[in-house]
Amino acid sequence: MPPILQAVAVVIAFAVVVAIILLLVDIAPRKGKQYTVIRLAMCLLIPLAVMLFFNSYYWAMGVAVLVGALFFWLDYRSRDGAGYLIQLVAFMAPALLLLLVGLILPSIQTMYSSFLNSSGKEFVGLSNYLWIFTQSDGITAVVNTIIWVLLVPTVSTIVGLAYAVFIDRTRGEKIYKVLVFMPMAISFVGASIIWRFVYEYRGPEFEQIGLLNQILVWFGGTPQQWLLNQPWNNLFLIVVLIWVQTGFAMVVLSASIKGVPAELLEAAELDGANAWQRFISVTVPAIRPALIVVLTTISIASLKVFDIVRTMTAGNYGTSVLANEMYTQFSKFEAGRSAALSVILFILVLPIVIYNARQIKKQREIR
DSSP, X not given: OOHHHHHHHHHXXXXXXXXXXXXXXXXXXXXXXXXXXXXXXXXXXXXXXXXXHHOOHHHHHHHHHHHHHHHHHHHHHHTTTOOHHHHHHHHHHHHHHHXXXXXXXXXXXXXXXXXBOTTSSSBOTTHHHHHXXXXXXXHHHHHHHHHXXXXXXXXXXXXXXXXXXHHTTOTTHHHHHHHHHGGGGSOHHHHHHHHHHHHOOOOTTSOOOSHHHHHHHHTTOOOOOTTTSTTHXXXXXXXXXXXXXXXXXXXXXXXXXXXXXXHHHHHHHHTTOOHHHHIIIIIHHHTHHHHHHHHHHHHHHHHTOOHHHHHHXXXXXXXXXXXXXXXXXXXXXXXXXXXXXXXXXXXXXXHHHHHHHHHHHHHHHHO
């Protein structure tokens, strides 16, 4: 089919889908003679279209029975003005279908694959999980991931909160916030490339092009291979994600701080509380929901970190994390181990998601 006709066919198909959705959402639940006539016409037109498309009377009769029963039920319900259930199903069905195909089924398949061997044909039980916790590569990935998820959310939130407090209501506030938030506009790969130049190493006999090593040379030091020296290389990688996520923490917490009632701060000041006491006793409890959101969001990002490690060290020199090791094992055609690593990653993320959902529910109940 020529490209122009393909475009026309796509537009027509889209219009048909929109028409069906409008039919279910708007026309089908309504009561009245004209809508009954519309439903009756659909009972005739839909089977006719099926017969022309499939060139089969049997398909047309089967669809006629189903469509007739559906619209009879809709017409019966429309007499009482009932249509909420139909609208709910019409709106939720596409999202539920996408979740089923894109999330639920792949998750089940991955969990099943984690109990199979590398070829996916032989059941090996917990062997893949035992490999992760008995081999150095697997243990290193798990330990490093835990270090990431402990340090990155904590430091990012503290630094972001400090920025939010000290920049708030100062001259040039918008400019400062843009500068701090700017790393969020950079992809993890882009941020990794930037920081690779910062950590770049050349021998002492050469001129340094890495910012950190050049500063070290200016002060009379010796250039260091920052990304090769264990275990400090993990900390240098963690700095990259902290640099990216601090802007997110600052923006969210700054907006929350602006929402703290001024009356509470004034009352605490009248009671003799100094600036630090007002911050600890009034501001922090008031922004607790925002703190939880920031901590949990950055924690999930830390658990899933892949781009930074893959771009800067490829997981070598003891820097691998779960997501990177999952990719590495899959590239080695160890599908079972890769699936087991992804299941462990899912188990680590799940409590954070559940906790965040519960906190959101509590806030809704309070409101």
